[in-house]
Amino acid sequence: MEIMKNSNIIIYGFFVWLFIAPRRNSSRYGEFFLAYMAALLFCLVGSSEMIMVKPVAFFFTIGGVFAFFYVVVRKTIYIAIKK
Secondary structure, eight states: OOTTTTHHHHHHHHHHHHHHSOOTTOTTHHHHHHHHHHHHHHHHHHHHHTTTTOHHHHHHHHHHHHHHHHHHHHHHOOOOOOO
């Protein structure tokens, strides 16, 4: 699959999907997150269907999967320091 050859595409996908991700302070975060998750799912399914023809789209979406996990971890883990 030549992951090292396409690592720059994975990084581009990570940053693009991270830019698209919903912001934490939004009042409709749940709705935006659901739309973000559905869009990523449809892109992953669509790009996996055409992986043999155009693997760039698949690797771009893999970067999106990493961005999704980053968004989930960022929202889940909360560190608070009390004085």
